[in-house]
Amino acid sequence: MTLGLINANPVVHAKKERIAHPPHPHDAAVDPLDVYDFVRDIRDPExxxxxxxxxxxSEESITVDEKLRHILITFTPTIQHCTMTTVIGLCLREKLKNCFPPNFKVDIKVAPGSHADEESVNKQLNDKERVAAAMENPNLRQLxxxxLCSSEL
Known part of the structure; x- marks a missing residue:
């Protein structure tokens, strides 16, 4: 058992085989599988x-409305009181910011009922000013x- 971890023994599933994509062209159609392929390898902070x-x-946790230019990612923390939930959401947002056209609106949310502070986490992750302030914190930025670096290996 590892000391200091909130969820010291998470259930680990096999990775699916996928072909890595180059950065997404700004004029190409976006589908949920494209989005999933870009974010699935982000390393968990813990x-x-x-x-x-x-x-x-999962592939099913991502929806794309091409007409409205909207991406929604709903993720499920491994435990209800995960202290890294906001960090995971920030990682998702940063990865998408660098991979998809800036004219897409991105919403990132925790799955309903999956986190004790669901409402506050969702508010934090979808408020541009709060996200910008969080990313100015050098320790958080490094994490x-x-x-994200380990997801690009």
Missing amino acids: HPYSLEQLSVL VDEC
Whole structure:
């Protein structure tokens, strides 16, 4: 058992085989599988596993409305009191910011009933000013960057 972890023994699932995509062209259609392929390998902030391996994300947890230019990611923390939920959401937002056209509105939410502070986490993750302020924190920025760097290996 690892000391200091909220969820020291998460259930780990096998990764699905996928072909890595280049950055998404700004004029191409976006579908949920494209989005999933870009974010599934983000490393969990507490564990050496990807969000896909921990079932924090699935293909079904992403919806895209091409007409409205809207991406919705609904993720499920591994436990109700996960202290890294906001960090996971920030990682998702940062990864998408760098991969998809800026004219897409991105909403990131925790799955209903999956986190004790669901409402406040959702508010934090979808408020541009709060996200910008969070990403100015050097320690938080470093943690997000580490999770994203390991997803690009």
